[in-house]
Amino acid sequence: MILFGKTFIAFWSEIVIAIFQFRFFSVEPHVTKIPISYLVCMIVLVNRYLFRRRFVGLAFWPFVFVGNPMLKRDLVFLNHERIHLRQQLELLIVFFYVWYGIEFLCRWISIGNWYKAYRNISFEREAYRNEKDLRYCKKRSFWAFLAFC
Ligand SMILES: [Zn+2]
Structure with a gap:
């Protein structure tokens, strides 16, 4: 078990280090080339x-939890996850996951393919469609994912 076994210290120490790395990352304008405030709440x-x-x-x-440290510098990936964070806030987080789970199940049953069902969830449609637009969250309207249902 990861949380209670031999790797317990390694597991949590890596998270603490990641928090500090994020701070350095977010104050390097030449790396991000976007306003610091853009990533501050993530x-x-x-x-x-x-x-x-x-x-x-x-x-x-x-x-935002990631398995590969390189993703911390992938602005398209970060933008995708940031869109999800906005969606979660707009649905008080818990309703996001309820909606996400129900919509995934409905699409999985109708499409019959796990990956296609995931890609067709309205939250994912919005995120994938707009992840390359790094200013999208600035201009995004409230509950914009409804347009992707
Ligand atoms: Zn996604």
Whole structure:
């Protein structure tokens, strides 16, 4: 068990280090080339134990968990997760996950393909469609994901 076994210290020490790395990352304008405030409410945590297979990251406001440290500098990936953080806030976080789970199940049953069902969830449609637009969250309207249902 990761949380209670021999790797306990390594597991949590990596998270603490990641928090400090994020601070350095967010104050390097030549790296980000976008306003510091853009990433300020997003805390990126790296833990290679959490993601080994299909997923590369998970947004859970105000955190973004990633398995690969390189993703901390991937602005398109960060923008994708930031869109999810906005969606979560707008649905008080818990309703985001309820909606996400129900919509995933409905689409999985109708499409019959796990990955296609995931990509067609309205939250993911909005995020994938706009992840390359780094200013999207600035101009995004409230509950914009409804346009992708
Ligand atoms: Zn996503």
